[in-house]
Amino acid sequence: MTEFQQPLSLGYHTDLAVRFHEGGSCEVLELADLGPVVRVATPSNPTFWWGNFLLMPRPPRVGELPAWLAAFRQAHPQARHVTFGLDTTDGEGGAQQEFVDAGFSLHRDTVLTTSQTVPPRTLNTDLNFRPLDATQDADWQAALGLRMAVNAADPEPHEAAGYQTFAARKLDAARAAQHRGRGAVFGAFGPTGQMYSGLGVFSADGAHRAGGVTRYQNVETHPETRSLGLAGTLVHRAGEWARTHLNAQTLVIVADPAYHAQRLYERAGFRPTEIQTAWERPPQEERSATESGSNPDSGRQAEP
Structure with a gap:
């Protein structure tokens, strides 16, 4: 090998x-x-x-x-x-x-990078923006609730029961990585504990890259609270956290160029660096617990 x-x-x-x-x-x-x-x-x-x-x-x-x-x-x-x-x-x-x-x-998909994010023109201060607590089940249930709401609002949603299993597995994996100090899942929380926006940011250092490479994951916002500056605020807050806690020097995020998320990331200071290319063929059966036909981290809303 x-x-x-x-x-x-x-x-x-x-x-x-x-x-x-x-x-x-x-x-x-x-x-x-x-x-x-x-x-x-x-x-x-x-x-x-x-x-x-x-x-x-x-x-x-x-x-x-x-x-x-x-x-x-x-x-x-x-x-x-x-x-x-x-x-x-x-x-x-x-x-x-x-x-x-x-x-x-x-x-x-477009691979965008920056060394430091910039705050949005309107920084949202109405909600509590913070990392999820890896020891508290309630935070992760709130994150799962957000993912289910995003899926339900998609024009072509996944079958709910299968998608819940898939999304729960993804969150369990992220929670374990956070517990090991590899990064964190962030949320924008309301006063009752509901999570209205979320993302992950994790270290991606490797032997053949300079240190401090950090990757954003799964940026999403509840369909009822979009256009309130939540995602832009969260991207900036998580970037500042990563620079402090992960020694982040290169922040990386991936976006579908046809989707509005790329413009949001560019307003946060990111600039296109590369093109990420993929071939995919879905199962012949109706979609259920699988992902959509897209990279889940590209800014599309069909998956976490």
């Missing part, structure tokens, strides 16, 4: 670091004609598309699709989805028509 090397892509470098903090694993598979492929697995959450995928070392070439499908099935034999990340920075998708004809969709 080839020694694991950190990805070239800053987006996937930080993705893999967070997956590791959440209990996932990364290993390099030397596959004939395909090169060194990174297998990412999250046994505690098998329906997590982007916790169970293969990272391609380069864009796929014409005629390689059968080999890539066989490699994925060997690496993730129980998975109903098929997901490939591309360890590139320019958005090149490779043999696009071949993958599209096989039912895949190509996603290109």
